[in-house]
Amino acid sequence: MSKISHTADRRELTDAQRNAVAELMRVSPIADELGRRFAKAGFELHLVGGSVRDALLGRLGDDLDFTTDARPDDTLRVLKGWAETTWETGREFGTIGAQRRGLRLEITTFRAEAYDGVTRNPVVQYGESLQEDLRRRDFTVNAMAVSLPDHRFTDPYGGLDDLAARRLRTPGTPRESFGDDPLRMLRAARFAAQLRFTLDPDVRAAMAAMAADLERITAERIRDEFTKLLLGADPVTGLRLLVDTGLAEHFLPELPGLKLAIDEHAQHKDVYEHTLTVVSNAVRLEGDEGPDFVLRMAALMHDVGKPATKAVGTDNRVSFHHHEVVGARLTKLRMKELRYPKDVTSEVVKLVALHLRFYGYGRGEWTDSAVRRYVTDAGELLSRLHKLTRSDCTTRNRRKAAQLSADYDALEDRIAQLQADEDLARVRPDLDGNAIMELLGVPPGPIVGRAWRHLKEARLERGPLDRDEAEAELLRWARAEGLI
Structure with missing residues (x-):
């Protein structure tokens, strides 16, 4: 389907609405079958949330979200004999999962949940209507529904207009929405990175005012949202929002802390700006392999050891000796706090520790032994280390940038020559x-x-x-x- 333009008028919005339903026809044999089963059992069924939003954007996948007035036990009875498999991992939140012909479906009872302002988990309360369910959703672009099997479109909060404008608003007030679930503030930054949306001024102001409420959210939920943000099409926009609103202070304080460390080469306003440039460079170097969390996280964390190692010499030059060692330690601690898997953490930490190893090669000081050690220490991360090292070259001096690039080209050629004679990957x-x-x-x-x-x-x-x-x-x- 065609995507919504940024300046869509009412006619275009109507066309977009029709196109959204047309896009949903791709999955309608399954969705409509399911809708008829729920209707026969006396229940409503609506495709909702991100599925409708993504259909309007022309990027609907194979994971579909539904809402219903049926309770979980009722949903399981409707699915029995139709779904190829079902799961109940989200049952405590009113969600039943199912699979049918390659589509993964999540069916959730109308909800009217709210956080009590103290605990880290929602108090689940079932709602009584689609309108009530849509009001409790995070943003207006996720508060649209398509009823099944008749394909009636429901948009009570202007989500279609906001989607056309690439704008994030909340169905109620932002304070009400973020008070219900503070993770929605982090999700707003994630949508900015993932979908290139802009934030309504009231949404942004509420994020800044309520940033401390993120402390009520579990590390695992924060980790999952942050990972999606970093893997987005424009992670730098999302990262800036985290810092500017104060959210980063509550789960990744090393990032805003980089503003305190002036780059020793005076090439950037501060190490913070340099770091965001390195992240952008790393994204560009990923190529067709797709988003690489390990590479992006290493780019984000590679200089976090600088504030703790900053020193000013007698010549007034700033240095950060051994910041890669300190940075690796800080990265390990932070990723442990966020509950990242040990293997993922280990890979990011190793890249942070090795990111400076290349410097000095261009002075002709490297022996064959040094090249062997470089390859052996990097191991399976060698390709990522190449990309990280090249991303870290952000000098505005064209001659110097060209020399660094040529030096690294020479190192890669030398590695290739040695690998032709020796199996450097398996020393x-x-x-x-x-x-x-x-x-x-x-x-x-x-x-x-x-x-x-x-x-x-x-x-x-x-x-x-x-x-x-x-x-x-x-x-x-x-x-x-x-x-x-």
Whole structure:
């Protein structure tokens, strides 16, 4: 379907409404079947929220959201014998999930929930009507519905006009909406990043005034919204909103903290602006592979160690020695607080720790050993490290930028040359554990591990060794250790 223009008039909005219903016809065989089943059982069924919004934007996916006056037990009875599978993980919130012919459906009883202002979870209260359900939704663009199976369109709060204008408003007052669920403030920033929407001034003002209410939300819910924001088409806009409204202070204080650290090269107003530029650069370097959370998060966090390591020398030059070490530690702590999986955290932390390793290569100081270590330390993250390092080059000096780019081109060429001769991605000692035990006459244990690590260091330093060289190196090490 055609997308809504930014300056749509009433005729265009009417066309967009018709197009939305036409787009929904793609899934209507399933949606209408389900609507007829609910109607036969005496219940209403409406496609609602993000599904209607995305249909209007021409980006409807295979995950569909419905609302109904049926209670969860009733919904399960309607689905029985029709859905290929059902799940009840959201039952406490009135949601039943189902799958049918490749579509994932979530069917939620009309809700009129509200937070009590103290706890971190909503108090679920079932509503009695579609109008009541739509009023409790976060934004007007998500408060539209298409009834099934008759395809009647309901838009009581002007969501269609707001969608045409790419504008975020709330069905009631912003304070009422954010008071019901403070996570909606973070979701507003996410929509700005994901859909390139602008915020109504009242919405933005309420976010700034109520930012502290985000403390009532669990780390897991914040993490999920923030991840979607960072993976959006325009994450920098969303990140700026988090900082400007004060939301970031309550779950990612390292980001606004970057404003305190002036870039030592005086290339940017502050490290904060430099960081946002690096994030933008990283997004551009992703190519056709799609959004990469690990790369984007590493770009966002790569300089968070600078405020703690800032020093001014006798020549009045600012330095941030070892900020990559401090930044890696801060990144690990922050991602742990946000409950990110350990493997994802480990990858981001490693990139932050390695992001400065390249600097100095252009001075001709790197030996083959240094190149091997660069590749080995990066491991499977080498491609991302290439992108992060290139993204970090934000100098406005064209000559310097060209030189840095040429230097990194040279490093990548050198890595390719060494990889043609050696398997740098799988650097191993030239003797395995069995050979070490046989030569030294020792059983399995710590000595074998120490010997293995020494031979790996020798392999990194000198390149591949033949069998005689490797055995001689092992025996030299063993004598120096007093083992033979």
